[in-house]
Amino acid sequence: MYGIGxxxxxxxxxxxxxLVNRMFTVHQYxxxxxxxxxxxxxxxxxxxxxxxxxxxESIKALVGLISVExxxxxxxxxxxxxxxxxxxxxxxxxxCAKYCPLGIIKIxxxxxxxxxxxxxxxxxxxxxxxxxxxxFCGLCVEACPYDALHMGSGFEEGTxxxxxxxxxxxxxxxxxxxxxxxxxxxxxxxxxxxxxxxxLDWDKAGRHEKPSLDEQTDRWAKR
Amino acid sequence: xxxxxxPITINLGPQHPSTxxxxxxxxxxxxxxxxxVEPVFGYLHRGTEKLAEERSYTQIVTLTDRLDYTASMTNxxxxxxxxxxxxxxxxxxxxxYLRVLCSELQRIASHLIxxxxxxxxxxxxxxxxxxxxxxxxxxxxxxxxxxxxxRITLSYMRPGGVTQDAPEEFWxxxxxxxxxxxxYIDELEGLITTNEIVLARTRDVxxxxxxxxxxxxxxxxxxxxxxxxxxxxxxxxxxxYDRMEFDVPIGSVGDTFDRYFVRxxxxxxSVKIVRQCIEQISPGPVRSDTPYFVRPEPGEAYAAVxxxxxxxxxxxxxxxxxxxxxxxxRAPSFINLTVLRDLLVGxxxxxxxxxxxxxxxxxxxxDR
Amino acid sequence: xxxxxxxxxxxxxxxESLDLEWLAFGIAASTLAFxxxxxxxxxxALYTWFERRLLARIQSRLGPNRWGPFGLLQPLADxxxxxVKEDTIPDDADRPLFHLAPIILLVPGLMVFTVxxxxxxxxENGSFLGRLNIGVLFIxxxxxINALGVFIAGWASRNKYAMxxxxxxxxxxxxxxxxxxLALTGVVIMAGSxxxxxxxxxxxxxYLVTQPLGFLVFMTAASAxxxxxxxxxxxxxxxxxxxxxxxxxxxxxxxxxxxxxxAPLAAATVATVLYLGGTRGFDPIPGQVWFVLKAxxxxxxxxxxRATWPRLRVDQIMxxxxxxxxxxxxxxxxxxxxxxxxxxxxxxxAISSGELWMIAGINWVLTIVxxxxxxxxxxxxxxxxxxxxxxPLANMNAGSE
Numbered sequence: 001m002y003g004i005g006x007x008x009x010x011x012x013x014x015x016x017x018x019l020v021n022r023m024f025t026v027h028q029y030x031x032x033x034x035x036x037x038x039x040x041x042x043x044x045x046x047x048x049x050x051x052x053x054x055x056x057e058s059i060k061a062l063v064g065l066i067s068v069e070x071x072x073x074x075x076x077x078x079x080x081x082x083x084x085x086x087x088x089x090x091x092x093x094x095x096c097a098k099y100c101p102l103g104i105i106k107i108x109x110x111x112x113x114x115x116x117x118x119x120x121x122x123x124x125x126x127x128x129x130x131x132x133x134x135x136f137c138g139l140c141v142e143a144c145p146y147d148a149l150h151m152g153s154g155f156e157e158g159t160x161x162x163x164x165x166x167x168x169x170x171x172x173x174x175x176x177x178x179x180x181x182x183x184x185x186x187x188x189x190x191x192x193x194x195x196x197x198x199x200l201d202w203d204k205a206g207r208h209e210k211p212s213l214d215e216q217t218d219r220w221a222k223r
Numbered sequence: 224x225x226x227x228x229x230p231i232t233i234n235l236g237p238q239h240p241s242t243x244x245x246x247x248x249x250x251x252x253x254x255x256x257x258x259x260v261e262p263v264f265g266y267l268h269r270g271t272e273k274l275a276e277e278r279s280y281t282q283i284v285t286l287t288d289r290l291d292y293t294a295s296m297t298n299x300x301x302x303x304x305x306x307x308x309x310x311x312x313x314x315x316x317x318x319x320y321l322r323v324l325c326s327e328l329q330r331i332a333s334h335l336i337x338x339x340x341x342x343x344x345x346x347x348x349x350x351x352x353x354x355x356x357x358x359x360x361x362x363x364x365x366x367x368x369x370x371x372x373x374r375i376t377l378s379y380m381r382p383g384g385v386t387q388d389a390p391e392e393f394w395x396x397x398x399x400x401x402x403x404x405x406x407y408i409d410e411l412e413g414l415i416t417t418n419e420i421v422l423a424r425t426r427d428v429x430x431x432x433x434x435x436x437x438x439x440x441x442x443x444x445x446x447x448x449x450x451x452x453x454x455x456x457x458x459x460x461x462x463x464y465d466r467m468e469f470d471v472p473i474g475s476v477g478d479t480f481d482r483y484f485v486r487x488x489x490x491x492x493s494v495k496i497v498r499q500c501i502e503q504i505s506p507g508p509v510r511s512d513t514p515y516f517v518r519p520e521p522g523e524a525y526a527a528v529x530x531x532x533x534x535x536x537x538x539x540x541x542x543x544x545x546x547x548x549x550x551x552x553r554a555p556s557f558i559n560l561t562v563l564r565d566l567l568v569g570x571x572x573x574x575x576x577x578x579x580x581x582x583x584x585x586x587x588x589x590d591r
Numbered sequence: 592x593x594x595x596x597x598x599x600x601x602x603x604x605x606x607e608s609l610d611l612e613w614l615a616f617g618i619a620a621s622t623l624a625f626x627x628x629x630x631x632x633x634x635x636a637l638y639t640w641f642e643r644r645l646l647a648r649i650q651s652r653l654g655p656n657r658w659g660p661f662g663l664l665q666p667l668a669d670x671x672x673x674x675v676k677e678d679t680i681p682d683d684a685d686r687p688l689f690h691l692a693p694i695i696l697l698v699p700g701l702m703v704f705t706v707x708x709x710x711x712x713x714x715e716n717g718s719f720l721g722r723l724n725i726g727v728l729f730i731x732x733x734x735x736i737n738a739l740g741v742f743i744a745g746w747a748s749r750n751k752y753a754m755x756x757x758x759x760x761x762x763x764x765x766x767x768x769x770x771x772x773l774a775l776t777g778v779v780i781m782a783g784s785x786x787x788x789x790x791x792x793x794x795x796x797x798y799l800v801t802q803p804l805g806f807l808v809f810m811t812a813a814s815a816x817x818x819x820x821x822x823x824x825x826x827x828x829x830x831x832x833x834x835x836x837x838x839x840x841x842x843x844x845x846x847x848x849x850x851x852x853x854a855p856l857a858a859a860t861v862a863t864v865l866y867l868g869g870t871r872g873f874d875p876i877p878g879q880v881w882f883v884l885k886a887x888x889x890x891x892x893x894x895x896x897r898a899t900w901p902r903l904r905v906d907q908i909m910x911x912x913x914x915x916x917x918x919x920x921x922x923x924x925x926x927x928x929x930x931x932x933x934x935x936x937x938x939x940x941a942i943s944s945g946e947l948w949m950i951a952g953i954n955w956v957l958t959i960v961x962x963x964x965x966x967x968x969x970x971x972x973x974x975x976x977x978x979x980x981x982x983p984l985a986n987m988n989a990g991s992e
Contacts, residue, residue, distance in 0.1 A: 005417030064660035079372035101282035137285040182372040346902030354650035433982040450982035475979040573904035
């Protein structure tokens with residue numbers, strides 16, 4: 001009415017400009033510029049003491065030449081790009097390949113020529129996951145009956161050639177295993193954080209035993 | 224001597240800053256007045272229904288994420304309910320509450336996008352309301368990341384329940400967000416609803432009458448803005464909506480402003496529903512025992528949910544195998560688009576973009 | 592320092608016999624032009640940075656902060672980018688006019704700065720161009736050339752969308768010149784002369800307080816002249832194309848951009864001189880600092896408006912100009928004229944401060960009355976929201992429950 005609504009809109013804008021908890025909801029990735037005040041705060045000193053102690057760095061920070069890393073951490077359940085594969089557990093059953101909606105996983109196991117005993121594993125020749133076409137839905141992780149395949153936790157897999165995006169079995173074996181907690185309640189129960197801590201070896205990554213219905217009812221507590 | 228004028232047909236092409244996605248509109252103008260509108264779409268067609276015939280029932284969940292990519296949970300829910308109806312799978316109660324919680328959170332996020340983009344087209348340069356809406360939507364997406372590891376293409380639901388239970392930190396963050404959300408919606412309303420310029424541009428523009436809406440089977444906030452009381456959550460309650468108390472906002476005139484206002488009011492009701500879910504939820508399993516490859520009996524089923532854009536329905540015909548024989552998707556944005564010509568003819572060029580924005584069309588759904 | 596003193600200074604230095612007055616003239620003129628040009632363009636570049644940062648902070652995000660400390664070199668990066676872009680010229684464009692249009696748009700903004708009195712009272716030198724005793728008329732006339740520049744740009748592009756946009760822009764610009772000029776007559780009547788220096792001297796009580804209606808009308812009309820939100824349908828990309836500068840790229844586009852960002856600075860300085868008292872201020876702080884502070888406040892106001900409000904439709908803009916601002920400006924002019932007639936001392940022609948405050952009081956009340964009346968005429972009833980009544984066509988409680 002008569003311009004009062006317009007003034008109310010301007011009050012909202014002013015509030016967003018002035019209030020401190022509305023500012024800077026932006027996370028810059030992967031690094032952000034930092035000034036002398038921020039540098040002093042990071043080294044836990046007074047601003048003036050910092051400027052006196054390290055004048056060259058303060059001037060460089062003031063001019064805008066210093067940047068610090070600022071990687072916003074994802075939740076441990078984040079479905080990342082690199083896959084964590086425990087070869088000691090994988091039997092080559094290819095459930096993950098069968099369950100993938102896009103048909104990305106390619107598994108070729110070697111023929112042993114004899115009847116396979118129970119408890120033995122197929123030797124795996126080829127285990128390719130093409131993350132150039134993967135949509136990271138996690139159905140393969142859901143399908144694995146032995147908890148051998150886990151989602152990764154990173155997303156910085158950019159390369160210059162598309163064929164480098166195919167993860168082959170050597171790379172899967174060699175990579176440090178930082179499994180995401182998605183669909184793996186045993187990691188979550190141990191509060192494993194893939195972004196922070198070290199890699200998880202296969203003997204420390206537990207197996208998930210499916211509980212009975214009563215246990216299901218009791219175990220997932222309310223909050 | 225009368226001046227001879229000629230109508231001109233121009234192309235609001237597939238690449239345009241204000242069509243929501245790749246959408247082409249061939250408009251015939253006489254000066255500034257719109258004479259005829261011909262929508263051309265299909266630029267985002269990915270063959271979802273055909274692909275669904277080749278995938279198993281659980282794999283199709285990932286396909287349904289990408290239909291209305293701004294509201295992934297409700298797509299999943301509609302599909303999963305249809306499969307459960309087809310194969311008589313029971314869903315545990317905690318899963319039902321989680322589903323309703325996620326649907327309502329997703330409704331808030333989707334309406335935030337709709338409101339933000341409507342204001343962007345009205346011309347707030349650089350998009351102050353857009354940025355505010357996206358800032359709050361980020362918090363909802365952070366909650367989703369805690370829940371299922373992804374932000375937009377969630378594939379959280381499965382026939383038989385949901386994938387995983389929520390971690391403990393989820394409930395704390397959810398409570399904080401729900402406490403702050405009504406104050407935040409008030410602020411957004413203070414910026415938009417009483418603004419005279421917004422009112423002058425959206426009041427009495429693009430009026431849709433109830434008869435026209437029902438004839439064209441328009442659903443969702445567009446229908447409710449015309450004054451028709453129809454919401455699937457109340458008319459045909461599914462999941463645990465019959466235990467929730469909430470209102471269904473309706474509009475009065477059916478113009479652009481009413482459509483926007485219905486969406487903002489629905490956001491407040493969604494907050495109420497989420498709070499009730501948090502109070503009523505009880506411990507239990509979140510997924511019933513279904514095999515990886517679900518094989519329903521031969522038959523057909525149709526189930527619909529109240530998606531943020533309207534009534535989203537899946538019609539699945541099964542022949543007993545692991546994939547459906549036919550999966551037909553009733554996309555609300557596609558059906559809501561059919562009234563576009565009636566909404567736009569006779570209005571001016573400046574109203575074109577706003578009315579189209581208020582119909583809240585997402586091309587992923589229209590083209591499938 | 593104004594042109595005359597500089598000219599005489601140089602002429603006195605040159606040897607008398609060689610009759611080199613034209614050289615003195617040339618040197619003085621080019622020095623002043625160089626100074627004004629550089630200072631104003633640097634100020635505009637800084638203003639683009641400031642605007643982007645402040646808009647971003649309002650929107651809870653950061654503005655440009657990569658280039659240089661706090662992103663201060665961002666305008667430099669923008670200019671470099673625009674300079675190395677290809678300068679496309681349409682085949683059947685009207686070449687001389689095509690090249691001329693950005694210049695026509697840029698120069699009036701620069702010329703406004705040359706008549707602003709920046710010295711201290713009593714202004715023995717006036718502004719850069721001296722004591723111009725038709726200052727207000729000069730400003731109004733010069734800003735009218737903007738419309739010409741826009742139209743030439745649209746015409747020379749031979750592009751029907753550019754022409755379309757340019758015609759709408761010209762219609763808007765021309766119709767907003769009328770309320771702007773009428774609002775300024777209020778100032779002129781109260782000050783008694785057209786010279787900007789006299790207007791500043793006459794503001795014992797600043798004209799913002801004594802003529803709020805005039806200030807409102809002037810700022811609104813100036814916003815529209817600069818095509819700023821809420822009147823920026825000229826550059827509305829969500830409608831057709833990009834308006835009159837569709838076919839321009841490279842450095843010509845940079846000139847358009849520059850002209851567009853120079854306009855708020857010019858309008859702010861003019862508003863400061865005419866309505867906020869120019870270089871008047873309290874003693875320990877020099878007058879120039881007061882001037883910058885006041886202009887800064889006006890710019891902040893313009894930016895704040897830009898961040899918050901959406902834009903009006905074309906016919907609504909024209910309606911607002913002719914049915915809203917024009918009557919208000921006329922009313923303001925008559926009101927000020929009547930008051931000056933009543934309160935002015937017939938001998939000296941001055942109005943005392945006490946009477947100015949009385950005028951201020953009367954004017955504020957009448958401003959509110961006038962705005963309410965005009966708002967009613969423009970259609971407030973349409974903005975009220977009716978109570979929703981459920982339609983009987985579909986009732987979700989009728990069937991199942």
